Amino acid sequence: MQHFTYIAHESIPQLTKQLTHLWNVYGKINYKLSNKLNHELVNISVKNIIDTDFGKWITSEIGEIDNCKFFVCAPSVWGEAHIDGPGGEVHIGGPEDSRQCAINIPVANCDLGIMNWFSNCDEPKLIATYKTIVQTSGHRNDIEYWNVEDTMILAHTALVKTNQWHNIDNRLNPNPRIVFSVRLKDNPLFDDVQRKLKQWII
Numbered sequence: 181m182q183h184f185t186y187i188a189h190e191s192i193p194q195l196t197k198q199l200t201h202l203w204n205v206y207g208k209i210n211y212k213l214s215n216k217l218n219h220e221l222v223n224i225s226v227k228n229i230i231d232t233d234f235g236k237w238i239t240s241e242i243g244e245i246d247n248c249k250f251f252v253c254a255p256s257v258w259g260e261a262h263i264d265g266p267g268g269e270v271h272i273g274g275p276e277d278s279r280q281c282a283i284n285i286p287v288a289n290c291d292l293g294i295m296n297w298f299s300n301c302d303e304p305k306l307i308a309t310y311k312t313i314v315q316t317s318g319h320r321n322d323i324e325y326w327n328v329e330d331t332m333i334l335a336h337t338a339l340v341k342t343n344q345w346h347n348i349d350n351r352l353n354p355n356p357r358i359v360f361s362v363r364l365k366d367n368p369l370f371d372d373v374q375r376k377l378k379q380w381i382i
């Protein structure tokens with residue numbers, strides 16, 4: 181089973197430049213104001229990217245963007261294992277309420293943080309905060325519990341599977357790992373989005 185696929189598009193270098201700026205003037209401040217959790221996020225209005233070449237490309241080739249955010253994994257930590265929540269309204273239920281996939285763009289310090297996917301089946305517990313909805317596990321911080329099935333360094337922008345248990349292992353990274361994550365309306369399947377992105381897969 182495939183868990184990620186790297187993609188390239190001419191709009192991505194410019195977007196990355198804009199995201200770095202956005203992170204420096206807005207994201208970083210909001211992150212500093214928040215509790216220093218292992219894994220923190222800063223929601224960004226879709227308006228910020230909808231009219232960029234990247235936003236236009238995603239909208240025309242895949243569909244509307246639902247939400248986007250910076251994900252920050254703190255330095256030198258094991259990020260909690262989780263399954264992404266669906267976004268939007270809170271649904272209480274099983275794994276079918278998971279977010280299927282996301283497009284992740286590396287912004288800073290991504291070369292030493294590892295994204296892991298686990299083969300474990302675990303009872304997910306849906307939690308909602310004012311910032312996000314996520315499926316969590318009682319074993320989320322239990323490093324010995326999780327069996328790694330696949331790993332990825334976010335060396336390029338990537339479509340990633342988010343409805344399987346995964347985490348960021350940032351233990352060897354002395355810096356916070358900053359990723360910008362774009363999620364799509366109607367929660368499309370990884371395979372369907374991958375098919376639509378076929379010509380940009382690298």
Ligand SMILES: [Fe+2]
Nearest residue numbers: 262263264342
């Ligand atoms: Fe995730």
